Amino acid sequence: MRSLRRSLAIRFAATMAAGLLVATAAFYWAASRALEQAVPAPSAALEADLLLALGAVVVCGTAATLMGAWHFTSSAVRPVAEITAQATHIEAGTLDQRIVAHADTEEYEGLVAVLNRMLERLETGFAAQRRLTADMSHELRTPLTALRGEIEVALRADRSPRDYQIVLRSALEEIDQLTTLSEDLLLITRADAHVLTLHRESTDVTALVEGAVERLRTRVTRRDLTLNRAFRAGAERASLDPELAARLVDHLLENAVSQTPEGGTVAVTVEPGGLGVRLIVENSGPGIDAADLPHLFEPFYRCDPARTRDDCCGGPGLGLAMVSAIARLHGGAARATSAPGRGTRFEIDLAVSPVN
Numbered sequence: 001m002r003s004l005r006r007s008l009a010i011r012f013a014a015t016m017a018a019g020l021l022v023a024t025a026a027f028y029w030a031a032s033r034a035l036e037q038a039v040p041a042p043s044a045a046l047e048a049d050l051l052l053a054l055g056a057v058v059v060c061g062t063a064a065t066l067m068g069a070w071h072f073t074s075s076a077v078r079p080v081a082e083i084t085a086q087a088t089h090i091e092a093g094t095l096d097q098r099i100v101a102h103a104d105t106e107e108y109e110g111l112v113a114v115l116n117r118m119l120e121r122l123e124t125g126f127a128a129q130r131r132l133t134a135d136m137s138h139e140l141r142t143p144l145t146a147l148r149g150e151i152e153v154a155l156r157a158d159r160s161p162r163d164y165q166i167v168l169r170s171a172l173e174e175i176d177q178l179t180t181l182s183e184d185l186l187l188i189t190r191a192d193a194h195v196l197t198l199h200r201e202s203t204d205v206t207a208l209v210e211g212a213v214e215r216l217r218t219r220v221t222r223r224d225l226t227l228n229r230a231f232r233a234g235a236e237r238a239s240l241d242p243e244l245a246a247r248l249v250d251h252l253l254e255n256a257v258s259q260t261p262e263g264g265t266v267a268v269t270v271e272p273g274g275l276g277v278r279l280i281v282e283n284s285g286p287g288i289d290a291a292d293l294p295h296l297f298e299p300f301y302r303c304d305p306a307r308t309r310d311d312c313c314g315g316p317g318l319g320l321a322m323v324s325a326i327a328r329l330h331g332g333a334a335r336a337t338s339a340p341g342r343g344t345r346f347e348i349d350l351a352v353s354p355v356n
């Protein structure tokens with residue numbers, strides 16, 4: 001590998017040597033003519049002295065240029081050495097470090113700024129991954145501990161077949177929770193890693209929403225909620241992944257139904273949007289704190305951290321992350337808005353090609 005400093009110095013000196021050669025050749029020619037006119041027969045020794053003097057000028061000039069260029073290029077490329085040395089020491093555990101090279105030119109300042117911005121993005125990404133892993137371990141441990149406790153208690157004495165059945169049924173519930181958790185996580189992480197392919201097909205969006213409403217019918221009635229639907233023309237059918245779109249609708253409605261106070265209202269609207277189809281789910285209630293809104297779609301984010309999954313509506317906090325992942329997979333986006341005391345509104349844009 002060639003050193004930038006060396007090659008710059010050599011090129012600079014070579015250019016200087018070529019210039020000196022041309023200049024001295026011109027000088028030699030002019031001096032020879034002048035000598036011939038002044039001294040009709042100049043001695044060979046005089047000419048040799050002249051040549052020697054001019055050769056010395058070329059050699060000394062080139063050597064001096066090389067030394068000067070070496071010095072100047074050294075200081076010019078010093079920031080590169082500093083940046084390399086500092087960047088070499090930055091590892092996964094020290095991503096909070098920033099490069100502070102002595103960059104006194106626009107180009108180096110730009111390079112340092114770009115590298116520092118990249119480090120910032122990496123730090124944020126690594127922190128999110130670490131948080132995700134920690135939350136994941138915590139969420140997995142809870143049902144596993146419960147499962148272990150139940151089985152241990154059951155094994156402490158001989159039980160009747162009915163008691164065993166109760167324990168097994170409860171174990172099955174915990175296993176179901178774990179399965180849902182791992183499936184949701186798999187979907188979110190695979191969507192983030194861009195390794196999930198959509199299976200788009202002509203989907204009846206109206207039927208999708210009605211199916212989700214039907215599945216929640218008992219809870220809606222029990223909590224005395226009013227559930228309104230509106231389907232605007234032009235968005236009844238669309239090219240979507242029906243399975244993922246159903247999970248998205250199910251989840252948004254499930255959240256709305258569980259978060260709306262008794263006697264409240266939930267409204268679902270499907271309309272043509274800028275990207276294709278827009279799904280709007282609104283619900284009455286106290287709304288979401290402005291501080292929580294930017295984090296809603298992060299995995300394992302719950303507005304009330306004190307709440308546990310055993311409460312009325314407590315899940316692990318993966319639902320909205322999944323909604324956002326499905327929207328992104330469809331080339332769209334998920335947004336949430338809320339005003340204190342005036343409920344919450346979720347807007348999901350899905351980029352689709354409407355199918356007739």
Ligand SMILES: Nc1ncnc2c1ncn2[C@@H]1O[C@H](COP(=O)(O)OP(=O)(O)OP(=O)(O)O)[C@@H](O)[C@H]1O
Nearest residue numbers: 255256259301302303315316317318319320321344
């Ligand atoms: N429609 C809504 N109205 C008010 N708050 C909501 C609504 N939807 C979600 N939230 C708040 O956003 C948080 C995150 O929702 P998300 O669906 O991701 O998780 P979860 O419902 O708590 O658990 P999971 O969906 O994994 O079972 C919830 O804890 C809830 O506080």
Ligand SMILES: [Mg+2]
Nearest residue numbers: 255315319320
């Ligand atoms: Mg949820």
